[in-house]
Amino acid sequence: MISPETLVFGVLAALGLISMVATFMAVMERDLLKAVLFSAVQSTAYAFMFYILMAPDILLVYVPVAVGLYPAVILFLIKKTERFEGGEEE
Amino acid sequence: MRRAYKYAVLVAMIVSTLALALAVSAGGLGYALPFPAVRNLAYWYLRTTYNPFMPKFTASAPEAVTAIVWDYRGLDTLFETSVFFLAIIASMALMRGIEVKAPKSINLSKYGMSAIVKTVTKITVAIILAASASIALHGQLTPGGGFQGGATAAVAPLVIIVIFSLYFAVSSGIKKKSMLTLRTLGLLGIGVTSFAVIVAGLILGKAAYVFQNQPKEAAPIGFPSHILGVPMGGTLLFFNIFEFLAVAAGFTIVFLLLSVPEESVRKVLEGGEGHD
Amino acid sequence: MIDVNAFLFSVLVFSLIMNLGISLYGIFWRPSLVKKIIALTILGDTANVLAIVVGYRAWIAPNRPPIPPVLTTWKPTATDLSKFSSLAVDPLPQALVLTAVVIGLAVTVFLVFLTIQVYRLHGTTDVRKIAKLKG
Numbered sequence: 001m002i003s004p005e006t007l008v009f010g011v012l013a014a015l016g017l018i019s020m021v022a023t024f025m026a027v028m029e030r031d032l033l034k035a036v037l038f039s040a041v042q043s044t045a046y047a048f049m050f051y052i053l054m055a056p057d058i059l060l061v062y063v064p065v066a067v068g069l070y071p072a073v074i075l076f077l078i079k080k081t082e083r084f085e086g087g088e089e090e
Numbered sequence: 091m092r093r094a095y096k097y098a099v100l101v102a103m104i105v106s107t108l109a110l111a112l113a114v115s116a117g118g119l120g121y122a123l124p125f126p127a128v129r130n131l132a133y134w135y136l137r138t139t140y141n142p143f144m145p146k147f148t149a150s151a152p153e154a155v156t157a158i159v160w161d162y163r164g165l166d167t168l169f170e171t172s173v174f175f176l177a178i179i180a181s182m183a184l185m186r187g188i189e190v191k192a193p194k195s196i197n198l199s200k201y202g203m204s205a206i207v208k209t210v211t212k213i214t215v216a217i218i219l220a221a222s223a224s225i226a227l228h229g230q231l232t233p234g235g236g237f238q239g240g241a242t243a244a245v246a247p248l249v250i251i252v253i254f255s256l257y258f259a260v261s262s263g264i265k266k267k268s269m270l271t272l273r274t275l276g277l278l279g280i281g282v283t284s285f286a287v288i289v290a291g292l293i294l295g296k297a298a299y300v301f302q303n304q305p306k307e308a309a310p311i312g313f314p315s316h317i318l319g320v321p322m323g324g325t326l327l328f329f330n331i332f333e334f335l336a337v338a339a340g341f342t343i344v345f346l347l348l349s350v351p352e353e354s355v356r357k358v359l360e361g362g363e364g365h366d
Numbered sequence: 367m368i369d370v371n372a373f374l375f376s377v378l379v380f381s382l383i384m385n386l387g388i389s390l391y392g393i394f395w396r397p398s399l400v401k402k403i404i405a406l407t408i409l410g411d412t413a414n415v416l417a418i419v420v421g422y423r424a425w426i427a428p429n430r431p432p433i434p435p436v437l438t439t440w441k442p443t444a445t446d447l448s449k450f451s452s453l454a455v456d457p458l459p460q461a462l463v464l465t466a467v468v469i470g471l472a473v474t475v476f477l478v479f480l481t482i483q484v485y486r487l488h489g490t491t492d493v494r495k496i497a498k499l500k501g
Contacts, residue, residue, distance in 0.1 A: 003428040009374035016381035017104060023385045023408055024100050027392035032400050039404050042385075046415055049378075053418050054434045054455045056233035057155045058463050060225060062411075064241045065471050069341070070407055072248055073471075076348045077400055077478045081485040085398035086492060103384055111376035115368050123375045126424045128456040135458060136451040140437050143444065152437035154454070158461035170465040177472035184479045233436060237468045321440055337468060344475045359486065 012052055019045035030085045032078050040071050135162065140321065146307050150315035151230040151323035159235065160329040164301040168284065171336065175277065178340045185347045188358050190266050192257035201255035211253045218246045226334035230323030236330040240337025247342040256349045266346055269339040276336030283328045287312060301325075379419060385412045399481045399491040403474060410470045414463045421456030435460065 002010075019042045026038035043066035050059045114123065128136075138147045139154040149157035159167050192198075202208065226239025250259050284301050290311055291298025297309045303324040305312040313324030389412065392405025423432050435457035437450055485491055488499055 004431075005371055005425050005428045006374070008431065009371045009378075013374040013377035013381075016378040017107070020103065020107065020381040020384050020388070021100065023388045023412075024103070026408065027388050027396065027401070027405055028096055032398065032404075035401060035404055039408060042408060043411065046411055049415055050418060053415075053422050054432055055418050055460050055463075056434050056436070057153075057235070057238065057460055058414070058418060058467070060234055060238040061241050061464055061467050064238075064245050065467050066407075066411060068245050069241070069248065069471060070474070072252075072345075073348065073475055073478055074400065074404060077403070077481060080352050080482050081400065081491050085396065085401050103388075107377060107380045107384055110380045111373055112368070114376045114380075115373035123372060123379060124419070124422045124424045128421065128423050128454075132421070132456040132458055133451055136435060136454050137447060139435075139457075140442065141447060142442070143447075152440065154435035154437075154457035155460045155464065158457055159464060163461065167465055170469055174469050174472045177469070177476045181476045181479045184476075184483055233434065235464075237464055241468060241471075319440075340472070341475075344472075348475075348478070356486065 008052060012049065015045045015049050015052075019049075032083055032085060033075075035085075036071050036074050036078070039074075040067060043067050043070065146305070148304060148315075149323065149326070150304055150321055151326050152321060153230055153232065153235075153323075155233070156229045156235045156326055156330070157323065159237075160326050161301075161303045161323075164284070164303075164329075168280065168301075171277070171280065171333065174337070174340065178273075178344060181344055181347065185350075185355075188347070188350060188355055190256070190260055190346045190350055192260050196257055198255070198258050198261065201257060203253050207253055211249060215246045215249060218249070219243060222246075222334070222338070226330050227327075229330040230321065230326040236333025237337060239330070239334045240341070243334065243338035244341035244345070248345050251345055251349050256346070256351075259346070264342060264346065266343055269342045269346070272339035273336050273343070276332045276334070276339065279332030280329060280336070283325050283332065286325075379416075382412055382416050382419070386416075397492050397494050399484065399493060402493075403477055403481065406477070407470070407474055410466070414466055417459040417463050421459035423455055426453070 022038045022042035022045065026035045026042060029035040029038060043062075047059060047063050047067060050062055135154055135158060138144060139149050139157045140152045141148045149161040151157040151161070222239045222243035224239075225234035225242055226236055229235030229239070247259060247264050250262075250264065287302040287309075288298045288300055291309065294311065296311055298311055299306070299309055302309060302311075303313055303326070304315060314322065315324055316322060386409065389405045389409040393402050393409065396402060396405065425431055430453075432455045433450075433453045435454045437446075439446055442450070481491060484496065488496055490496060
């Protein structure tokens with residue numbers, strides 16, 4: 001029988017590991033569009049963390065900013081500049 | 091080869107994370123996380139944020155975060171707002187000389203996505219704006235406030251630009267100039283609210299402070315704490331409304347500038363060099 | 367004897383610290399300016415989550431979680447207030463992070479405009495190529 005406390009902290013630990021994998025993939029990916037997608041996955045994990053860590057105010061400001069506006073701004077940037085890191089696809 | 095190396099690094103990082111966590115939870119640092127209690131400062135904030143038994147110390151808002159943002163640490167937030175103001179101004183200075191306007195005699199229905207998407211977007215934009223206003227106006231009672239509501243409202247112009255095209259947004263009134271006016275209005279409102287009590291004190295001949303919300307021991311005037319029995323948090327309501335305007339309009343200006351087509355920007359830049 | 371809850375919470379804290387390291391690698395070593403901006407946003411977000419984690423408090427019983435710092439009654443008694451302050455998490459980091467998220471987006475947008483300007487002038491966002499340019 002798992003206690004509620006262990007369950008909640010287990011979800012937190014899983015979110016931490018998910019965000020770590022997503023951050024790693026975002027930083028290592030050469031296709032910048034895919035990097036933005038991985039960054040959005042990391043933001044979603046952080047949003048759930050804010051919810052579980054009892055910060056509803058931060059959740060309300062973080063969801064529009066980090067899941068909505070950040071990817072949109074970076075996508076505008078990629079559209080206006082270049083898509084692949086280190087020149088075009090080899 | 092490179093790929094295998096990459097995943098090996100990732101697995102090594104996960105394993106070292108688990109190992110470090112095991113070491114700490116086994117008592118490696120002498121204590122365990124999370125800490126059992128919050129600090130004394132947090133106790134003070136939590137005790138006084140809405141406390142009818144200590145009328146000289148309370149901020150009279152059941153929401154402790156909004157009370158800290160605009161009352162306990164209001165001056166801090168004022169300077170944060172000026173950083174926000176300067177960042178937007180710097181972005182506009184980089185794009186100076188570039189006008190955000192629709193070409194004359196343009197068929198707006200040719201731009202953007204299909205009619206179904208546009209109809210759904212109209213409903214969605216109305217819902218987004220209503221939700222953001224609710225978040226901002228109930229900031230002193232429930233989680234929310236000016237920053238949250240403003241960030242949520244800024245999603246609406248972005249959706250309009252993406253779904254309907256920039257020209258539709260400009261011709262339906264989301265212009266750079268009107269947004270700049272709204273933003274200035276918000277910033278002016280923040281300034282007026284922060285000096286309102288001290289001006290009232292000067293007129294009435296009583297002591298008062300800048301950024302004062304509720305009456306204090308040495309400064310006996312302040313904003314009303316309740317209206318019709320509902321806690322209003324005094325200045326917090328006004329700060330939330332004006333910050334909502336400033337944040338939403340500021341981000342809208344940036345999105346308008348970001349979505350200007352690159353060809354027209356280059357035309358302006360090259361034309362400017364030719365005249366010099 | 368290892369406390370399972372403390373272990374799981376420490377996994378969260380150390381994965382956040384690893385995120386700080388990965389995003390610093392992205393800022394310093396990746397050549398693309400766009401990638402540097404993405405890594406910078408991740409760095410800022412991770413610092414914000416760490417601040418919230420500092421303000422979190424342990425559960426007083428296995429089925430009694432801490433509560434958000436929002437009082438849910440308009441006419442509190444003294445018992446309500448002492449219960450509130452003994453259960454709620456720290457509101458101060460939340461207030462600081464709240465403004466930091468919005469300001470972070472504004473500053474990021476400024477960096478985005480700078481990067482677009484660099485691309486207009488030099489035709490590349492690769493810092494290795496920009497460093498070789500003269501004049």
